[in-house]
Amino acid sequence: MAGMVPDIRWRSWALGAGLMGVLLLLATLPPFVDLPLRVLVMHAFAPVCHQIAERSFHVDGTALAVCHRCYGIYWGLFVGPVAYLWVCRWEARLWAHSKLLVALSLIPLGMDWTVGALGVWDNTPLSRVVTGGIFGLMAGLFVALALSSPTSEPKAQRAPGVAATGNQFAGHEP
Numbered sequence: 001m002a003g004m005v006p007d008i009r010w011r012s013w014a015l016g017a018g019l020m021g022v023l024l025l026l027a028t029l030p031p032f033v034d035l036p037l038r039v040l041v042m043h044a045f046a047p048v049c050h051q052i053a054e055r056s057f058h059v060d061g062t063a064l065a066v067c068h069r070c071y072g073i074y075w076g077l078f079v080g081p082v083a084y085l086w087v088c089r090w091e092a093r094l095w096a097h098s099k100l101l102v103a104l105s106l107i108p109l110g111m112d113w114t115v116g117a118l119g120v121w122d123n124t125p126l127s128r129v130v131t132g133g134i135f136g137l138m139a140g141l142f143v144a145l146a147l148s149s150p151t152s153e154p155k156a157q158r159a160p161g162v163a164a165t166g167n168q169f170a171g172h173e174p
Helices: 010-028 035-048 070-097 097-119 127-150
Strands: none
Touching: 010 035, 010 127, 035 097, 035 127, 070 097, 097 127
């Protein structure tokens, strides 16, 4: 079974997982820092989140930097690289269906938002976190897949007639 698991570029995987962890940490940070840093972090997340206080988690009366749904997305982004370690053997199938899988992961999020906006029912913090987390997990999985997969490396561009291992500047092989 060891032959079925593809090689993983561990440094790239760790970089991706670390970056997702930093994003989650920053989103969680405001209640735990002094006002100047809190304002900076809140401003940093403002372009990607509405930050409505009633739709955000609070710690000791201070809101996190993002709303419930965005917090779920950041948790999913963080968990995605870990999930990749279990699903990397299906790399080819995942890439083949990547657009469909990402689109499907947006359906629960869109439905939760739509039924709330239409007044069919009030979505809850739990529904917002879970639906955001589903999308974030899928997005994090594909970030890890793109960074970690040896097959995701871009193919080298070279001029016609120049060998892959040769000295491309001199136009001859060693």
